[in-house]
Amino acid sequence: MRVVICGAGQVGFGIAERLAAEQNDVSIIDSDARRIQLVTEQLDVRGIVGWGAHPDVLARAGIDQADMLIAVTLHDEVNMVACQIAHALFNVPTKVARIRAQTYLAQEWSDLFSREHLAIDVVISPEIEVGEMVLRRLSLPGAIDTVSFADGAVVAAGVICAEDCPILNAPLQQLTDLFPELHATIVAINRNGRTIVPSGMDQLHAGDTAYFVSQADQVERTLTLFGYDEMPGQRIVIAGGGNIGFYVARELEKRNPQARIKLIEHDKERAQAIAEATERVLVLNGDALDHSILDEAGVGEADIMVALTNDDRINILSCLLARQIGARRILALLNEQGYAGFARGLGIDAHVNPRQITVSRVLQHVRRGRICGVHALLDGSGEIIEAEALETSPLVGKALRDLNLPDGVRIGAILRDHKVLQPRGDLVVRAHDRVVLFALAERIKRVEQMFRVALEFF
Structure with a gap:
């Protein structure tokens, strides 16, 4: 597959790394020459310095031969224009864009990304994901x-x-x-x-x-x-009132009427805006690393502290402070892949990696065959995949014990007629079953083949 990626930041690099490792033909565009130098030194990809929304730059990247454009720069407007140019001038079959501003995703503007308008096939919103x-x-x-x-x-x-x-x-x-x-x-x-x-x-x-x-x-x-029988926490402190922190606070308010939610936001105007946009969220204007602010937020009595600022170091340190003060559990947003093991060693209960989540969403649309869902695990060493078994699949009509699946693949569940079935040895796979399985990275191509349309792929 030939893929052009606009944006060589954390998400663009992560996507390029996965696609290049699977022997795809990848070109990556970024206006920052230093980023392009880093990505081309580390990966087997073609690098182009320039703006992804410029037709000449896209042409240099080989967009006229591309099967897919993935626009994941930090600027929504660049991503949207890149997709529109790829559609209008180069007839690229699949266009994927990362859109962060929630106003573009509002229900009243739902026609914006139709083929008649901006012609974006897949919109990914990292904040919602x-x-x-x-x-x-x-x-x-x-x-x-x-x-x-x-x-x-x-x-x-x-x-x-x-x-x-x-x-x-x-x-x-x-x-x-x-x-x-x-x-x-x-x-x-x-x-x-x-x-x-x-x-x-x-x-x-x-x-x-x-x-x-x-x-x-x-x-x-x-x-x-497994030994974990805790009830979901009702006393929740959120550090960070950016798009993700605000989304979590607002959804908690809607979904859990019993929850007592407090949010710490450093920017005074942003704190005021969140306070006005929510009903039961107590918003505190201050620094999540300030012991007195954490005390005012009641972190010592909190069931969980969730650190969702844009700075990994603040997230880690504020979680550790919260644990020291008395928070029962802590969860941190970590963008840097290398921080995960470090944070776990410090006692942070769980973390969320935005790059991994966004890369997983993109891979769902890169995978060939009838792939319905993808989630990368364990630094990309494997993926949980949901796929539909078609009539021509070699899985159909055989009991699971007779499938002779390749090493490195394990079926976890099968959905049939809205009913979840456990994968027992005598269970026979039927056409249109949705199979949820885990596959090591080196076995993903084999999994794609199992769910392709025609038998000649085998």
């Missing part, structure tokens, strides 16, 4: 990563196995007999930095991070079996 991820984390204490599939019917979640985890040191194939109430399938294990796709004979060890797939209404019960 990340905000929803934060809200899922708040609703599922104990999970370090959560994502929904199959229109919300299936959830994949990650959990750290503590020393007292009840299901340690037992073969996975015996867990159903030992714990009949376990309605989940463990699809991946991260042990000492290495990602494992387990077989039935594998066991969980203390310190492992396990990823399981479950019916949505069984996730809390599954977390309990």
